[in-house]
Amino acid sequence: xxxxxxxxxxxxxxxxxxxxxxxxxxxxxxxxxxxxxxxxxxxxxxxxxxxxxxxxxxxxxxxxxxxxxxxxxxxxxxxxxxxxxxxxxxxxxxxxxxxxxxxxxxxxxxxxxxxxxxxxxxxxxxxxxxxxxxxxxxxxxxxxxxxxxxxxxxxxxxxxxxxxxxxxxxxxxxxxxxxxxxxxxxxxxxxxxxxxxxxxxxxxxxxxxxxxxxxxxxxxxxxxxxxxxxxxxxxxxxxxxxxxxxxxxxxxxxxxxxxxxxxxxxxxxxxxxxxxxxxxxxxxxxxxxxxxxxxxxxxxxx
Amino acid sequence: xxxxxxxxxxxxxxxxxxxxxxxxxxxxxxxxxxxxxxxxxxxxxxxxxxxxxxxxxxxxxxxxxxxxxxxxxxxxxxxxxxxxxxxxxxxxxxxxxxxxxxxxxxxxxxxxxxxxxxxxxxxxxxxxxxxxxxxxxxxxxxxxxxxxxxxxxxxxxxxxxxxxxxxxxxxxxxxxxxxxxxxxxxxxxxxxxxxxxxxxxxxxxxxxxxxxxxxxxxxxxxxxxxxxxxxxxxxxxxxxxxxxxxxxxxxxxxxxxxxxxxxxxxxxxxxxxxxxxxxxxxxxxxxxxxxxxxxxxxxxxxxxxxxxxxxxxxxxxxxxxxxxxxxxxxxxxxxxxxxxxxxxxxxxxxxxxxxxxxxxxxxxxxxxxxxxxxxxxxxxxxxxxx
Numbered sequence: 001x002x003x004x005x006x007x008x009x010x011x012x013x014x015x016x017x018x019x020x021x022x023x024x025x026x027x028x029x030x031x032x033x034x035x036x037x038x039x040x041x042x043x044x045x046x047x048x049x050x051x052x053x054x055x056x057x058x059x060x061x062x063x064x065x066x067x068x069x070x071x072x073x074x075x076x077x078x079x080x081x082x083x084x085x086x087x088x089x090x091x092x093x094x095x096x097x098x099x100x101x102x103x104x105x106x107x108x109x110x111x112x113x114x115x116x117x118x119x120x121x122x123x124x125x126x127x128x129x130x131x132x133x134x135x136x137x138x139x140x141x142x143x144x145x146x147x148x149x150x151x152x153x154x155x156x157x158x159x160x161x162x163x164x165x166x167x168x169x170x171x172x173x174x175x176x177x178x179x180x181x182x183x184x185x186x187x188x189x190x191x192x193x194x195x196x197x198x199x200x201x202x203x204x205x206x207x208x209x210x211x212x213x214x215x216x217x218x219x220x221x222x223x224x225x226x227x228x229x230x231x232x233x234x235x236x237x238x239x240x241x242x243x244x245x246x247x248x249x250x251x252x253x254x255x256x257x258x259x260x261x262x263x264x265x266x267x268x269x270x271x272x273x274x275x276x277x278x279x280x281x282x283x284x285x286x287x288x289x290x291x292x293x294x295x296x297x298x299x300x301x302x
Numbered sequence: 303x304x305x306x307x308x309x310x311x312x313x314x315x316x317x318x319x320x321x322x323x324x325x326x327x328x329x330x331x332x333x334x335x336x337x338x339x340x341x342x343x344x345x346x347x348x349x350x351x352x353x354x355x356x357x358x359x360x361x362x363x364x365x366x367x368x369x370x371x372x373x374x375x376x377x378x379x380x381x382x383x384x385x386x387x388x389x390x391x392x393x394x395x396x397x398x399x400x401x402x403x404x405x406x407x408x409x410x411x412x413x414x415x416x417x418x419x420x421x422x423x424x425x426x427x428x429x430x431x432x433x434x435x436x437x438x439x440x441x442x443x444x445x446x447x448x449x450x451x452x453x454x455x456x457x458x459x460x461x462x463x464x465x466x467x468x469x470x471x472x473x474x475x476x477x478x479x480x481x482x483x484x485x486x487x488x489x490x491x492x493x494x495x496x497x498x499x500x501x502x503x504x505x506x507x508x509x510x511x512x513x514x515x516x517x518x519x520x521x522x523x524x525x526x527x528x529x530x531x532x533x534x535x536x537x538x539x540x541x542x543x544x545x546x547x548x549x550x551x552x553x554x555x556x557x558x559x560x561x562x563x564x565x566x567x568x569x570x571x572x573x574x575x576x577x578x579x580x581x582x583x584x585x586x587x588x589x590x591x592x593x594x595x596x597x598x599x600x601x602x603x604x605x606x607x608x609x610x611x612x613x614x615x616x617x618x619x620x621x622x623x624x625x626x627x628x629x630x631x632x633x634x635x636x637x638x639x640x641x642x643x644x645x646x647x648x649x650x651x652x653x654x655x656x657x658x659x660x661x662x663x664x665x666x667x668x669x670x671x672x673x674x675x676x677x678x679x680x681x682x683x684x685x686x687x688x
Contacts, residue, residue, distance in 0.1 A: 022536070025547060055532040060376070071536055071548060076529040078379065079538035079548075080372060081402050087336075087369035091376025091384070092529060094360050095334050099380070099530050120365040278355050287308070287358045289333060291381075 020044035020054075022074050029068055033219075033227020035186030035212025036066055036133055040073065042189050043104070043131065046196035057100045060089040062109035064140045065214075066133040069104040083113030086121045089128050097271055097291055100200065101127065107134040107148040111167055115147075122176035124270040125204040131196065132169065132207070135214035143217030150253035154221050171246040173207040174263050180206035181246065181263035186213065187234035188259060195261060204269045211257060224254070303502045305329045305462075307495035309357035315490045319457040319483040320345035322490045323413060324353065326461025327385050329498050332411070333359040334377035334384040336370040338392060341425045342481040343415035346387040367392035371399035375408045379537065381528040383465055383503070387413040389481075390423060393432055394439075401440030403474035404562060405539050407516070407524065409503065411464045413477040415484040418643075418669030428481035429669025430592055430643040434650075436476045437621050443559050445566035447573055448476040448621035450591040454488045460618070466501035467573060471565055472523050478620065480643065482593040482672060506533075514544040516558075522565035566622060575618040576627065580606065584613030585636045586685050589628075589652055591617040593672055594641050601678035612682055620648065628655035637685035641665035641678045661685060 021044065030036050047054065054075060061070035063082035070077040076099075080088045085103045093101040103110070110118055110132050121128065137155055138144040145155035147167040154161050173181045180202045184192040192210060199206035213219055213230035224230060233254065241249075242260040249258040268276070275296065278286040288296060309328040317325075323346050327335070335354070337347035347361065354361045360382070364370040367388050374384035388396060393414045403410050414436070418429035436448045447467050451460045461477060468475040506513070506525035515535045518524045527533045540548040541555045566573065579602075581587065586605075590598045595616040605612045613635075617624065628638070628651075637660055640649040649664040656662050665681045667673050 022547075055534070056530050058529040071538060074534055076379075076534055077536045078376075078529075079536070079540065080375075081398055081539060084368060084372045084399070087364060087373045088376040090362070090364075090369070091334065091336060091373030091378075092380045093376075094362060094373075095377035095380025095382040095384070096528065096530055116365050117369055120369075282355055286355050289358045289360055293358075 017041060017044035017048070020047055020074055022072055025072055028072055030065060031216045033213060033215035034065070035135065035210070035227070036069065038186040038189065039131070039133060039192065039210050039212060040069055042193040043073070043196055045193045046200060050197055050200050052100055052200065056098060057102065058092060059102045059104055060085045060092065061103070062105040062114060064106040064109050064138070065135070066104065066106035067109060083109055084117065085109065086114060086117040086128070086130070090121055090126050093127055094271070097127070097295055101129070102200070103128055103130045105132065106139070107132060107136065108138045108146045111169060111172070112147045119176045122173055122178045122205045122207070125177055125179060125267050126270045127203055127205070129199045129202070129206045130208070132209050133212050134169065134209055135212050135218060137214050137218040139214045139217055143221055150251055152253040153218070156221070166251060168246070168250040169209045170249050170262050174246045177205065177267065178207045178263060179204040179265050179267050182207070182261040183209040183211070183249065184259050185211040185234040185238060185257060187231050187238070191240070191259070198261070198264070204267060303500050305495040305498035305500045306331060309353070310495040310498065311492050312494045313492060315492065316487060317454060317490050318345065318485050318487045319451065319454040319479060320415065320485065321349045322454040322457035323461045323477070323479065324349035325490075325492060326458040327411070327465070328353060328357055328359070329458070329492065329495070330383065330462040330465035331500050332383045332385050332465060333357070334374060334382035335359065335361045335386065336364045336373035336377070336384070337387045338364055338367050338370050340389045340392045342417055342484050343387045343389045343413065345484070346413060346415070367395040368399070371396035371412065372402065374410045375399065375403055375406070378408045378410050379529050383409070383469070385411040385413060387415070389415050389417050390419045390432065391421070393435065397435070397439040400446065400474050400476070401442060401444060402539050404440065404444035404446060406537050407472040407562070408474070409468040409472050409526075411461070411468055411475050411477060413479065416478060416480040424670045426481065427670040428593060428643060428672065430480055430594065431647070431669060433478065433620060433642075433644065433647040436478055443563060445563050446474050446476055446621060447471065447566065447619065448478050450478045450617060450620045451483055452592055452595045452616070453483065454486060454490045457483060458490050458492060462498060462500065466499070469501045469503050470523070471569065472526065473566060476621070478592065480592050515546050516542065517544040518561060518565070522561050522568065570622045573619055574622055574624045576624050577616045577618060579614040581613040581615065581631070583611050585611040586639060586682055587613045587615050587631055587635050588639045588641070588678065588682065589615050589617070589648070590641060591620050591648065594643060597673045597675055598641055598678050600675035601682060604675070604679050605682045610682060610686055617648070623651045623655070625655050628652055629657070631660070632656040633659035635660050637661035637663055639663045639665060639678070639681045639685050641667070641673050641681070643667050643669045643672065661688065
């Protein structure tokens, strides 16, 4: 049974997640039926229950429709270059390890142009939560084929259908070393909220993939109806298999969607490994950064 | 403010330019370096990797230069003085992020130990072929600052200056070394920490309400905050207003880009540095920078020994270009002679500023080694004849 995350209130004067959003930037740019906004709602709910000091949470996005998330969330937020949110986040988090760093971006941004950074941040187990919105297409630029486009689906640069193998992202994340790997769709708002909360609580490289409809450019071109019809598809074709072997969760065109929490494990984070190594190798001569020293001091006290 | 004595290796050293650059960065207060191995710059990050665990620094070897050149910007917003180091092909990969740093006004230093290109070119041999790329390599309108050291001592001194300028103007500063200066071993004197001037980042500490992170005062440079300070800033490479919010309008574009450019242009006199010898009576001025300033000296001395009135103007800061000084000299001198380890780059700036009032002679060299002084001498002689 999914955990009850918040109590329903019958009447509230304003949307309770408004304090997590930059309301002075509304309305947002996303199309009717787009799933990104729903995921932001879940992210805000996860923050609400995370117990994190929001002044110490930073969000980093790349470029694209999902890349705009950073600009709508009332946190220290960075809208960087295409594909490079993860290395920016790496620098930010290593410079200031007291921050909780979230990367929120799209499939094209994170695993096509930014794929190399994704691989290496997971390998290093850099402390960050990566939330990837997979709409199976390049939305912002007009519906071009992506590494996540299912075989057989049509895109503006695959007008005769895509024949390239589709990236299985949970498998990629797990094999590169991510300590937390989950996949949900924008239909699974309770599970998703809980998963984001767990990912935020995790130390190291945590990864949540979220399938979200792009009615304007993916569904329409593939004659899949509007956003609502994609939600019905998510509802009818999703199968929750927590702990599933990530090799077995590849996606195909309008086929079954395996969702769930696939990986939850412990590995030393980049900074843990670095500190331990330097302490062992260099002894008292090792001088951690000022911020690192404070954190190590607090850890030793506890 | 003075340098933090932690990490300042006061004394006389016998080191190459790459290592001197590393020590300059440490003395300047740099505590985050991200890099990717590339000849002939690698010694800079090797020394940083060796030294940083003892001085509270964080070094990370990233997966490529794209990553390095943006990791430093993350680190800058995390509160660190940050630097990346590269050479030709890596510098090409970094261009987009020079634009990002310019647009988001992120203080950071890019070191380029130049080698001969294009493409893989001559990886272990010198050139000065990236001078125009340094100025114009990223898309759009912006200004950067670039410095060109000509000795290991200057690699130390000017790296500190590079950081200071970057902090003062919130602009990427490009440190344009070359393979010769990078690998040349000479005496480097590191002064006591209290003799090293370090510009302290100007941090905003006022109220959070109505804070405009990109609002600038008279100097056109906004104050910084860092992530985690509670200001909940938004930083974007999109055209943005003073709040940092995207505002894709013609008006905001004009206001923002004009300020990004003017904050350097209006301070050009404070930023630029050049050295002059024998300019007063000069009929010919040899304009040089980096290693070429040293190969030109025997040629200039030989010419002067023969009675030719030759002066020397060495650019220390190459961008912004000392336009005013060249304009002053133009018409007063017969010709400018510009030797470069490229087939003509900064010479176009000299030509532009000379505006037809003096002749301008390029002494081109495709790189791989330095000029023969005799070739520079021949150009001086020719310029007097013609």
